[in-house]
Amino acid sequence: MNNGEKRIIPLTEGLYTLPASPDEKPHLIGSRCINCNELYFPKKEKGLCIHCQQKTLEEVELSRQGKIASFTIVLQPPAGGFYHGPVPYAYGYVDLPEGVRVETQFTGNFNNLEIDGDVEMVIEKLYENAEGDEFVTYKFKPLKEQK
Numbered sequence: 001m002n003n004g005e006k007r008i009i010p011l012t013e014g015l016y017t018l019p020a021s022p023d024e025k026p027h028l029i030g031s032r033c034i035n036c037n038e039l040y041f042p043k044k045e046k047g048l049c050i051h052c053q054q055k056t057l058e059e060v061e062l063s064r065q066g067k068i069a070s071f072t073i074v075l076q077p078p079a080g081g082f083y084h085g086p087v088p089y090a091y092g093y094v095d096l097p098e099g100v101r102v103e104t105q106f107t108g109n110f111n112n113l114e115i116d117g118d119v120e121m122v123i124e125k126l127y128e129n130a131e132g133d134e135f136v137t138y139k140f141k142p143l144k145e146q147k
């Protein structure tokens with residue numbers, strides 16, 4: 001046990017910034033090529049732009065809002081036992097205004113998912129382990145239901 005204090009653990013390191021306070025918003029972290037302007041998500045660790053073959057990538061925070069390019073609602077847990085999140089779940093792709101396409105899970109009311117629909121990035125609990133630690137990941141949520 002850890003004195004009843006829950007730990008928040010990103011499922012994958014380096015994909016996004018975690019807010020340090022409630023006023024801060026999370027951002028996905030990508031790479032931008034300062035030579036040819038190509039954008040990547042997730043960021044490329046080795047800094048090599050596969051578009052222009054230069055080692056000219058820098059880390060950038062990506063927009064928090066985008067539009068749904070495609071989505072699927074999955075009613076059964078995937079085989080293999082690696083998935084610990086809720087079922088049904090929704091995933092697909094979101095296009096950010098910078099021109100990068102992000103693979104993501106969706107959250108909120110799945111009835112509000114629509115192609116071209118506006119969504120915003122959030123950090124959400126995916127599951128909890130036996131010690132009560134929360135494993136979190138980024139998801140996108142329809143803006144519709146926040147009005």
Ligand SMILES: [Zn+2]
Nearest residue numbers: 033036049052
């Ligand atoms: Zn480049």
